[in-house]
Amino acid sequence: MQAAIVPRYILNATSFHLELVGYFTVGFTVIALILLLIVFLNRRTQSNKKRGTAARKKILAPMISTFLFYENEGNKEDNVEYVEMKIRIREMLKDKDNRGVLTEILMDLQKDISGDAQDRLLQLYADLELHFDAFEKLSSWRWEIISSGILELSRMKVDKAYTFIRPFVNDRRSVIRKQAQIATVTLRKEGINYFLDTAKYAISEWQQLKLLDIIREKEDFIPPSFRLWLTSGNKDVVLFALRLIRYYKQSDANNAILRLLRHKNDQIKLEALECVREFCVLESLEILKKIYPENKAEIKRTILDTIGFLGSETEIPFLEGVIHEEKDFMVKSKAISSLNEIKPDSILPEDVLSKTEKEELTVAPQQEDQVEKVDTQENEPIPAVTVTQTSETPSLEEEVLIEAVPGIPPAEEMPVAATIEEPASKENISAQDETDLSIPDELPIEEEDLEIFDLCLHESLEELILEAREYEGTLSPRGVLSLDFLPLVNEPQAVEPFDSELSEDECEAIMHMETVYEILEAGDGGKTEEEQEDVPLDSLLQPHGIALKAEDENTFLEDAEAIKGENHIPELEIDFSPEPAFHLSIFSDLFLRCDKDTKLMLLDEILAVGDEKELEFLDFLLGQEEGEVLEKVECIREKLGSLLESFPVGTYCESSEQDQSSGLSMHEGVRLAVTSTDTEVDPGHSAKEEEGLLHLNFEPDVSNEESAEIVTGSFFSCIRRLMK
Amino acid sequence: MTPPKKQLLLAEDDDLLASLLNFRLKKAGYDVLLASDGQQVKELLKNHIPDIIVSDIMMPYFSGIELIDFVRNELKSQVPVIIISSAGNEQNVLSAFELGANDFISKPVSPSELLVRVGRELNKN
Incomplete structure (x- = not known):
């Protein structure tokens, strides 16, 4: 193994004096302890001071209350107590801390109480000569102490302090300056004059608001004529003066204000324009027109606004000139609006269309x-x-x-x-519309009526067309008449040509649909415009539905009676081909659209409430469904069949009264014939069922317009019911 | 025989103001119960319902609004309640009235005005 190589600089490093580390450690520890001790002592002093203050407050607060609410009329004991307390408080006030606490209490209370109690409190402050401490504060070199001194003097309303505080109005330290400004204005009525005369520094908007608030709340304050300060070299003073002029509505300053319209400062110009508007200075119009070109867009807009507000028709050429020459969109818009203000509707919206x-x-x-x-x-x-x-x-x-x-x-x-x-x-x-709608000249249908009619018709027809197509395509070749032929008002493109494959009956029905429109149109033919206006709009908008049940038939017949007798109403007969009975089943529509689970549930319901219609519907489903649904259909069919055999149900017409709400009174092969004849019809035969054909004769004694609506509304109502 | 003193509950968290009003009300002949927060008020009211309550809206633990709700709905008492609110607290004042406050006085409070209002409410009842 190779030995570890030790760098040379480590071997040559100077020795480290470990004893120094020990000294430093001890030193820093001592410093830290000293600091901790200082913090601890400081906090303790502060908390002691707080406790002392609180204790002093507890002692002094009742004394202050006694002083505030003392009355000479009190009994002897009270008087003695008062004198003793006075002596005691004098003794206490020899201590500076006590004076400080007392001042603090009085300043706190001054915020919370009003009325005579506040007056007494201020008097007590003065009597106890606490303001001398505040004066002393003014000579401090620390800005926060000076500021607190000024605040105390102004809050306790020490009038004598005014002359002492005044020099601080232009102090270079902004906090002192602002405090002094407020104090000056608060302490004396002439304070605002002095302030406006001498203010050299900028006056913030906030400061202006505060000052305005002070002088507004001053009792018996008579505002000086603020126009005197419109010539000030300090733009903020001018601005403030303009605002005060506007606030106090000093209209004697008009000339000066007009001069200020030419001021180089935009803010002053804007404020002057506000004043011009406020005081309706008509003399300003010529000046405004002159100074207009040399201003910025914002000022231009304000000028135009002012011209619009004050101007008359003599200003129109100027405004027209501005509209034509001005390139700035906003300025141009303002010029147009001003023009319209002077002469309403001089310019109407056109480009925006x-x-x-x-x-x-x-x-x-x-x-x-x-x-x-x-x-x-x-x-x-x-x-x-x-x-x-x-x-x-x-x-x-x-x-x-x-x-x-x-x-x-x-x-x-x-x-x-x-x-x-x-x-x-x-x-x-257009020719096409004429064919579809055939609205004659003498039928002054209102646009609104047409729109509403369109909406109703459209809604009904869409529903019908959808249903009809579905049935036509899936259920029965002749199940329901295709309703594509129906004209769609106002939407010619949606009108489809007649189905070439329509049967003769269907074509006949189409003709009758046209006749419905003819009734609509002819309904008002013999009426004057005034008469038409008498017809309530609601009657036009709400179609009177035909109920085909026994009870509702009467209503329908009343409608029919209402229409009958109008000789020129053409005969209407809408003949629907017989359709399979299962169409009348309330389950059919839903069943054909739902999923498998719902179908199974519906089948249970069919067993529970079904009758012959459902039986036929189940027969139909036997050829359509498969799998689990088919099995259930077979089962339900069998059960329902046996149930119906046990409890046979009468014809639907017979049971119509019981089934009013469900709309099941319509039976197989209903043929609805809405007939309007020229001849009188026997009321006894106005509605009868003969071979499945329901003939309804109308004998109108209401207006033609209503009749037309009745027919149309009833017709669609019939169709809806049929579809349901 | 002098009539019994009317008992007044003063709920105010500002000690100085409470002390001042307490002094004034006592001087005017009322038996004043002082409470510096909502909890104290609640405890006092559970034991005894005074003839009138004067309460600040903003109090620790239990605001003046809650106090009114407590008095009217829990204690089912119709004791007159006068609330003290600071300026700009109109919404609270409206809420207080909705809950059943009888009168209100805004800060800065004039002790003389408070006395008049208290007297008027007591006379009504």
Whole structure:
């Protein structure tokens, strides 16, 4: 093994004096102990002092209370006690610490009490000559002691201290300076004058607020005319003076304020502009226009704002000039708003409109009060609302026509003269729409009505189309009539052509659907606009559903009666082909959409509540399902069959009254015929079931519009029920 | 025979102010029970319910709001409660009134005003 090589520098290192280590250790330990002792003693002194102070406070506090609430009218014992206490406190006050504690107590109490007790307390402070200690503090070289002395004197409202504190108003030490400023303003009413006269240093916003707070709370304070300090060389003094002028509403300073509009300091300019606004100095308008170009954007905006606030129409050319010349977006916007403030709606929003809407807007010829019609867009049967603005300055493009389209405020909300034109004429509606909707001229359907109708119709039709497609494709070739033919109002692109494969019956039904619209349109034909307005909106919006149960049939027949008698109402007959009975099962819809577990659960329910419809539905499922579900279907089918044999259920019509809520009164092969005839119909035969065909005759004694709604609403209600 | 003194519970954590108000109230003829925190107040109230309570809102352990809640809901007492609150404590004052405080006085407190309010509340009852 190779021997370890020891570096030479270790071998040559000087010997280390171990005794030195010992000395250092002892030395540091002694220092540490001394420091610990000092800290310990210091803390002990402090805690002793605190305890002493607390003890003194305990003694002095009741004495102070006695002094504060002593009354000469008291009895002899009280008077003796008072005199003894006075002697005692005089003795105590010979001790400086006691004086300090007493001062502390009085200052604490001064914060917490008010009214006559506070006055007495301040008087007691003065009587005990504690303020001399505060004066002594003012001569200290330490800033915190001076500051506390000033604070004490100002809190205890020692008026005599004013002259002693004044020199500190411009002290180079900011804490003392601020304290002195507050004390000066607090102690005497003229303190604010002295302060504003002599202040050389900056006055912070916070300090200004505090000073304002002090002078605001001063009783009997008569504010001097602060315009005197608008000429100060200290910009903060000028600013503070302007704020005080505004606060005390000293409108005698207008001339000086107008001069300050040209001040080189932006803050002063802004404050002066605020004053100009506050006092409505109309003379400032010319100056504002002159100084406008030489200012920064922020000042420009304030100037424009002020012009908008104070100005009249004579300022319009100036503002127009600014709008055209100014490049700064914010300044330009302010100029526009000021212009609109002087002359409302001089400039209306135009650029912000979307491209399409812009295209729709046509600028009217520059003639006053001329109203122009705006053609509606193709395929949009929305009534056009033309808004025309009269203009004196055509260059501003004041005439703007706005079509009442969603997203634009209604005409009555727009602050312009608005004229609502007649609804879009028939020519404005595309040929396709005419075919689909056939809205005649004499049917002034409101846009809102149309939109609501659209929504209702759309919702119903989507539901129906979805269901119909499903049934058509999966269940039965003729199960449910395809409803793709139904026109979608306002969405021509969604309207599909007639199914070429429709049966004759279906085509006939289509024709009847068109007739529904014709009723809608013709319903108002013979009515004046006023009459139409009388129809409550709710009646238009809420379709009157037809209930096909015995009880509800009466309601339906009332509706039918209401429609009957209107000679020109064409006959309506919607004939649905017979559909498999299982469609009427409440389980069918859900069953065909759900997963396997749910199907199993549903089958249990079918057994529990099912009847013949469910039986047929189960038969249908036997050919559709497989596996576990098929097994269960077979089992349930068998059980339900035996159950029904034991307890046969009557026809649905017979049981309709019991099954009102479930909507099971509709039975197999219901053929709904909503019939409106020209002739009088025997009320006894207004609703009858003959060979599965339900004939409903309408005899309207309500408005045509309502009738149309009833028919439409009832029709969709029927369809919904059927689908359910 | 002089009528019995009305008993007043003064709950105030500031010793100096408590001492001053105590002196003034005693001088005005009230039998004052002093409590410097919420727990003391609770102990005192469990033993005896005074004729009126004057309490600061901000107290250690148990605030004036909790005190009112305790008096009204736990003790089921309708003893008048006057609360003392510092300025800018409006929300607490509103809460106190909602819980059933009868009156409030804001700091700095005028002892004379407090006496008037106490007297008025006692006269109401």
